[in-house]
Amino acid sequence: MNAKLLATTASLAILVGAQAAQAEDLTLCWAAWDPANALIELSKEYEAESGNKMSFEFVPWTNFADRMLNELNSGGKLCDLMIGDSQWIGGAAENGQYVKLNDFFDANGISMDAFIPATVTGYSEWPKGTPNYWSLPAFGDVVGWTYRKDWFARPEIQAEFKEKYGRDLAVPATYAELMDIAQFFQGRDIDGKTVYGASIYTERGSEGITMGAMNTLYGFGFKYDNPDKPYDMEGFVNSESAVAGLEYYKALYDCCTPPGSSNSYMGEGVDAFKSGQVALQMNFAFTWPGFHTDANVGGDVTGYFANPAGPNGDKFAQLGGQGISVVAASDKQEAALTYIKWFAQPEVQAKWWKLGGYSALRAVVEDPGFATSQPYAQTFLDSMAIVKDFWAEPAYATLLQSSQKWLHDYVVAGNGTAKEALDGMMNDWKATFEEEGKYE
Amino acid sequence: MPDPLSKRAALATPPSLARKIRGLSDRTIAWIFIAPTIFLLLAVNIFPLIWTIRLSLTNFRTNRPNNAVEFVGIENYRKILTDSDTWTSLQATAHFLIWTIVLQVLIGFTLAYLINKKFRGNDMWTTLIVLPMMLSPAVVGNFWTFLYQPQIGLFNYFISFLTGTDPASFSMIGEVPLAPWAIVIVDTWMWTPFVMLICLAGLRSIPSSIYEAAECDRASKWRQFWTITLPMALPFLMLAVLFRGIENFKMFDLVVQLTGGGPGATTQLTSIDLKREAFEKWRTGYASAYAVILFVTVFGLASIYVKALNKVKDR
Numbered sequence: 216m217n218a219k220l221l222a223t224t225a226s227l228a229i230l231v232g233a234q235a236a237q238a239e240d241l242t243l244c245w246a247a248w249d250p251a252n253a254l255i256e257l258s259k260e261y262e263a264e265s266g267n268k269m270s271f272e273f274v275p276w277t278n279f280a281d282r283m284l285n286e287l288n289s290g291g292k293l294c295d296l297m298i299g300d301s302q303w304i305g306g307a308a309e310n311g312q313y314v315k316l317n318d319f320f321d322a323n324g325i326s327m328d329a330f331i332p333a334t335v336t337g338y339s340e341w342p343k344g345t346p347n348y349w350s351l352p353a354f355g356d357v358v359g360w361t362y363r364k365d366w367f368a369r370p371e372i373q374a375e376f377k378e379k380y381g382r383d384l385a386v387p388a389t390y391a392e393l394m395d396i397a398q399f400f401q402g403r404d405i406d407g408k409t410v411y412g413a414s415i416y417t418e419r420g421s422e423g424i425t426m427g428a429m430n431t432l433y434g435f436g437f438k439y440d441n442p443d444k445p446y447d448m449e450g451f452v453n454s455e456s457a458v459a460g461l462e463y464y465k466a467l468y469d470c471c472t473p474p475g476s477s478n479s480y481m482g483e484g485v486d487a488f489k490s491g492q493v494a495l496q497m498n499f500a501f502t503w504p505g506f507h508t509d510a511n512v513g514g515d516v517t518g519y520f521a522n523p524a525g526p527n528g529d530k531f532a533q534l535g536g537q538g539i540s541v542v543a544a545s546d547k548q549e550a551a552l553t554y555i556k557w558f559a560q561p562e563v564q565a566k567w568w569k570l571g572g573y574s575a576l577r578a579v580v581e582d583p584g585f586a587t588s589q590p591y592a593q594t595f596l597d598s599m600a601i602v603k604d605f606w607a608e609p610a611y612a613t614l615l616q617s618s619q620k621w622l623h624d625y626v627v628a629g630n631g632t633a634k635e636a637l638d639g640m641m642n643d644w645k646a647t648f649e650e651e652g653k654y655e
Numbered sequence: 656m657p658d659p660l661s662k663r664a665a666l667a668t669p670p671s672l673a674r675k676i677r678g679l680s681d682r683t684i685a686w687i688f689i690a691p692t693i694f695l696l697l698a699v700n701i702f703p704l705i706w707t708i709r710l711s712l713t714n715f716r717t718n719r720p721n722n723a724v725e726f727v728g729i730e731n732y733r734k735i736l737t738d739s740d741t742w743t744s745l746q747a748t749a750h751f752l753i754w755t756i757v758l759q760v761l762i763g764f765t766l767a768y769l770i771n772k773k774f775r776g777n778d779m780w781t782t783l784i785v786l787p788m789m790l791s792p793a794v795v796g797n798f799w800t801f802l803y804q805p806q807i808g809l810f811n812y813f814i815s816f817l818t819g820t821d822p823a824s825f826s827m828i829g830e831v832p833l834a835p836w837a838i839v840i841v842d843t844w845m846w847t848p849f850v851m852l853i854c855l856a857g858l859r860s861i862p863s864s865i866y867e868a869a870e871c872d873r874a875s876k877w878r879q880f881w882t883i884t885l886p887m888a889l890p891f892l893m894l895a896v897l898f899r900g901i902e903n904f905k906m907f908d909l910v911v912q913l914t915g916g917g918p919g920a921t922t923q924l925t926s927i928d929l930k931r932e933a934f935e936k937w938r939t940g941y942a943s944a945y946a947v948i949l950f951v952t953v954f955g956l957a958s959i960y961v962k963a964l965n966k967v968k969d970r
Contacts, residue, residue: 281934288718288937310720420915474805477829477918609719613936620740620920628831628919 238266239550244283244294245537247273248481250354250501253570260566261557267550276481277421284612287312287542295545296554298353298537301337306609307540308341313349314541319552320348325559331355333602334575338538343607350538351555352575354501357598358430358533360393361488361496361506362386364518366405375399386520390434390463393495393523397471400494412471413495414487415464417627418480424626425605425618427497428464430533433603434525435460446653448644453637459526461633465626477627488512499535500598503591504571519594521601534602536573610647617643704950711944718937731944741945743920744928750835751842751910751924752903756896758843763850764892768884770851771858785848792845796912799841803827803913828914834921838910842903850895857891858884890968897960904953925949 243258245251251273258269272293274282280300286293287307299307307313316339320327327335327348334352341349366372367384376384380395387393397412404410416427429437436456441447451457468476473492476483481498488496489509506517522532539558541551557563564576568588573595579585586593606614618640625636648654679687711731715724735741770781787795802810803826811822827837861883869879907926910916916923916931929949933942 284718284937285934288720290720306718310718418915419917419919420911474823475803475808475826475829477826478915612718613938616931616936623917624919627829627917628921630831630919 238268239547240268240270241295241547241550241554242270242272242293243296243298243539243554244272244274244286245298246279247275248501249505250572253567253572257563257567257570257572258554260563261554264557265550265553267553269554277418280421280612287544290544292542292544292546294542295547295551296539297542298539299350300537301534302605302607302611302615304338304341304349304538305607305611308347308349309609311543314543314548314552316348316351316541316555317346319555320351323556323559325351325556329577331575331577331580331599333534333599334536334538337534337602337604337607338536338575341607350540351559352536353539353558354536355573355575355580355595355599356499356501356535356537357595357602358426358497358499358535359503359522359594359598360520361498361503362396362518362520363491363494363512363516365516366400366410366494367518372405386518387523389523390431390525394463394467394471397467397495401471408491410491411473411487411493413467413497414476414479414484414493415467415472415497416480416484417468417472417476417623418478418483419619419623419627420478421480422605422615422619423478423480424622425615426533426535428461428622428626429603429605429618430497430522431464431467432457432460433531433533434522434529435463436525436527436529439606446648448641452641452644453634456525456527457637458633461622461625461637465629465633468626488517500573500591500595501535503595504589507590517590519591521594521597530601531603532598532601534604536575606644608651610651613647614644617647707943707946710940711947713940715940715943716937717939727940731941732948734941735945735948740920740928741925744923744925747835747920747922748904748906748924748926751838751906751922752900754836754839755842755846755903756899758839759847759850759899760892760896762843763847763895764854764888766847766851767854767858770855784851787845788848790845792909793912795841795845796909799837800828800913803837805829829918831918831921834914834918838913838922841913842906842909845909846899846902850899853891853895853898854888857888860891861887890964893960893964893967897957897964900960901953901957904949 243254245254251271255269255271261267262269280303283294283297283299284303284306285291287297287299287303288310297313299313304313308315319325327339327346330339330352334355335348336343338352339348339350341347373384376382376396376399379399384396384399387396393413399412400410401412402409416423416430418424436454437460438451438454438457439448440451472479473487476487479487481502484496484498485502485505487493488498488506489512491511503519506512507514509517522530524530539555541548541555545551558567559576561576561578564574564579565582568574568579568585574580580596580599586596605611605618608614621636621640621643624630625633631639712726712728713724714727714731716722766784770777770784799810802808805811805823805826808822808827810827811825814820814825815822825833827833827840865883865887866879869883874882905926906924907930910922910924911927914922916927925945926949929942929945932938932945936942
């Protein structure tokens, strides 16, 4: 009897073991951009180690949210792993679209303390500020600036700037200085070509103008709500300082962007900078490695700086980036978790940074050699230290649509005043939160 | 003489099946033939319509599967009809609809009238003119954004050549006064050939004997145009207006590629607004009500129009 039981148990163990070892075909969904190519390269090691095969579904940024939220909402099984935008975390957690990872992290010794705190809050936690984790920080990103270091260094340009503004032409310390520089370069002839001041985000269709305007408004004093009373927005969203910030953003758009910049986002910004059209460019940090190696603006031609300070000395930047999650509808959750376990390893994270992925692991970014490892590494660290993020509520998509409409209507279309735009946006947000039952 | 086809088919049919079919009435056989079509129609048209109407009376959101779905009556309809954004979108749609139809009919009919004349290279010109409508709207939208680009766009340079203004001084798709016209121009460029083809069919259907009789009566060309050409081509023209009207009421891809609905909401047509409600804000119930309103509007207007068209045809 005992021998029979032993044989049965052994057979079962072999069967279970064989199933566990069975190679899976995992699909990872993300945006179609340079870091995604780096991830394909990085994942080859995982394939070799695990025997699992990785497939990738990459969607261009402008359609990324549409396509992937549709996938999550419909319970689709296309994606086993999702590197979703930070703002999706609330909806994905509350609607059971992501697998909660706390037990998995505990069982595998993965500590969230090992990651940059802002990325843990931004990409992994829901509700915010609580130790409930739905993703592993995968790609740290933040909005910052690039500038034409070579133009700034030209003696004749330096002299002219100093004569006009009474100070050296240098990386702007404040938004007022940034405006001066943008105005100075706007319409200027450099090497027989007309150049412009700055490329900023103005895109209407997805999230562009919200990311750009908020990135600036934070430094002026904009807050999403009362820190002591969540969802109480009156006097915070539409404060005088927030109005001043939005007026500044519109002034920057009106005075200093290249003609035809009414619908610019990441790609358009990259094009404007690489083609030598602009002196300054607002963009996410993920674009920086591409500039550094570019034939036209690579090497010492491009410099990088974090957001300058607002009128009161506040410095903040819009958080980008994403965490990697296991999709709850996937039939291959166990295999997907092995990918996350592999990805969390310090040596994999170090290689991720080398390949062009912005690791959020502190062991990588706090390494003494990190800040000097790339010319943009210090700016990335400086920027990640001052991040704020848009609403990550389950109703984020509705909130985003309201901000897109009001901000574009004021900044680009020139309708109404900054106060009216912020009031309108706030009232829409209030209505959304009322529908969500946040004021009950 | 070989057997007729029907006889051969009857001979080839197995006896048991033949007996069964012989026992069916004509009406039953007719139903058997149309049943697959009716089933498909019910599955892909009628059922979704009924489902949409049902959803329109609820607060359902696709992205909130765990929330209770509540019956809200006509609340969604009330909200839509009292929302200023809806009326802004309808205004933008009306501007787009009216001007594209006016321009396409005028230019399309003129082109058809000219192409209808026999001249050297007639076929080549017809082929060249219809080329734009063979392109994908997404492709057209994309390359017109380049044509409208203030710094490198050929359109701006063309306007600059005609007027002397700096090409970089205006942005067709970035300025509130110009953007509605920018989308009208592109749609007219793309779809005028379609109107032209329909009008051409109408013009070629007019018997030449009528013109010969008019010539005998010494009617002037102008008189022939107003009393023969236009009245006889009118049903075709009206058909073209119907097709373009329905198409442009639900215009989406071209405008999204060109302007994304901007600047602000200047070119946010109802279809774009609807898509944002349904698949960006995920307000499924609200969007369903919106879709029902648009469906009723198009269906109502089209029905009235078809009646008018039939009257013109009968005249």
